[in-house]
Amino acid sequence: MKRWTVLLTTWMLSAATLAADKPIIESKLSEVKAVPGQSISLFVTILVPTWMTQPADFPEFDQPNLSVTLPGRSSLAVSRVIDGQTWAGVTREYLIVPLAPGNYQLPAGEIKVTYSDPDGTGELQTALRLAPPPIRVTTPKGAEGLTPFIAARDLTLTQKIEGDPEDLRPGDAFSRTVTAIIEGTTVMFIPQLLDTRSPEGLAAYADAHKAADKTDPRTDATTGTRSERMTYVAEGRARGTLPAITLRWYDLDDDNIKTTSVDEIKVHARGPGALAGTSLWEKLLILAAAAVFLWLIWRWGLPRIHEFQNKRALRAEASGLAAWQRMYTACNTRNYAALLQATREYKRRVPSAAQSLQPALLALGAMQYGDTPASVSSAAVWRQLTKAIEALRPKAARAQQPPLPPLNP
Numbered sequence: 001m002k003r004w005t006v007l008l009t010t011w012m013l014s015a016a017t018l019a020a021d022k023p024i025i026e027s028k029l030s031e032v033k034a035v036p037g038q039s040i041s042l043f044v045t046i047l048v049p050t051w052m053t054q055p056a057d058f059p060e061f062d063q064p065n066l067s068v069t070l071p072g073r074s075s076l077a078v079s080r081v082i083d084g085q086t087w088a089g090v091t092r093e094y095l096i097v098p099l100a101p102g103n104y105q106l107p108a109g110e111i112k113v114t115y116s117d118p119d120g121t122g123e124l125q126t127a128l129r130l131a132p133p134p135i136r137v138t139t140p141k142g143a144e145g146l147t148p149f150i151a152a153r154d155l156t157l158t159q160k161i162e163g164d165p166e167d168l169r170p171g172d173a174f175s176r177t178v179t180a181i182i183e184g185t186t187v188m189f190i191p192q193l194l195d196t197r198s199p200e201g202l203a204a205y206a207d208a209h210k211a212a213d214k215t216d217p218r219t220d221a222t223t224g225t226r227s228e229r230m231t232y233v234a235e236g237r238a239r240g241t242l243p244a245i246t247l248r249w250y251d252l253d254d255d256n257i258k259t260t261s262v263d264e265i266k267v268h269a270r271g272p273g274a275l276a277g278t279s280l281w282e283k284l285l286i287l288a289a290a291a292v293f294l295w296l297i298w299r300w301g302l303p304r305i306h307e308f309q310n311k312r313a314l315r316a317e318a319s320g321l322a323a324w325q326r327m328y329t330a331c332n333t334r335n336y337a338a339l340l341q342a343t344r345e346y347k348r349r350v351p352s353a354a355q356s357l358q359p360a361l362l363a364l365g366a367m368q369y370g371d372t373p374a375s376v377s378s379a380a381v382w383r384q385l386t387k388a389i390e391a392l393r394p395k396a397a398r399a400q401q402p403p404l405p406p407l408n409p
Helices: 001-008 280-319 321-333 338-348 353-369 379-400
Strands: 023-029 040-048 066-069 073-083 085-098 102-104 109-116 123-130 136-139 154-162 173-183 202-206 208-213 220-236 238-242 245-251 255-263 265-269
Touching: 023 123, 040 073, 040 109, 085 136, 136 338, 154 245, 154 255, 321 338, 338 353, 353 379
Parallel strands: none
Antiparallel strands: 023 040, 040 085, 066 085, 073 085, 102 136, 109 123, 154 173, 173 220, 202 220, 208 220, 238 265, 245 255
């Protein structure tokens, strides 16, 4: 209400320039300079010396790159005292939002006005010529690179995920809904938010987007909302991300560039199972064949494996290789008691070869149970014994594998 009062108080016309019985028309812009997306109000006021007997026939404006709408309270009755007489009339507000830079001139026209004759003898009708003032729209400095150019008092982005995009199987689906809310201008400035691009193995299906502007009747502030929803269906194995969404926009209140975004979405879909695409009977047949195969392994395969392992163990024992392995392990772990037992077993299998171990064993026994000071290290003796045991391995290996018969006897 304060805005209308300020507007009317600024429109004071001199009585010397007005005819006492002729209706008058006035037009005024709230801003003569603006940026794309900034709302501008055009006020058109008609006054008659008596009262209007019929509503004024206000025109409708339609021009490229201009969004012209009527706010919630677009018409308001007004009155004014001119030369001591009270004139009555109406003010019409047009809400104009330029969509691109440029110089704009709304078309001139005529408005038919019907009002009561001051003499009280009937009605009078006249045509008033309306010539709206020009509008200059420029891109603010520093915002020339914004593509698309978005100017607003506030802009927010939110997203909602229904389903689990990181735990999908073939046939599973989830949805992504992104909503943009813009304040201070029309929703037409918000570009498309989602597209059908998605990781391989994931199909995207778009719902029809929803976009609407809403004007607060108390403040005439415009708020636009655009909502887009995309449904994704896993068709096979998929791994990747749905990209983040970012909008850069010009803040009309702070005169600077701001950024609004929502995060990317990680996607993971497992591949189809081994029996995917088979019928129920085929699955039963495969399961039956697998059961028979497992039974054959249990009935015939396992006994053969055990028999082979037993024979190999007997050959290793007979050749002395098993005893050598136990002796070598005991030496590496420096377990003297186990080493003596393994050496006795190895001597029974390979008596001649074990003689080379005797000096090192005696030296090690003297250090273990003799009067050798504890400060004397036995590491050198253990290394000597290890080399001696390693030198016996080729003979044990040859004892394990009998020589092949000659190719040409």
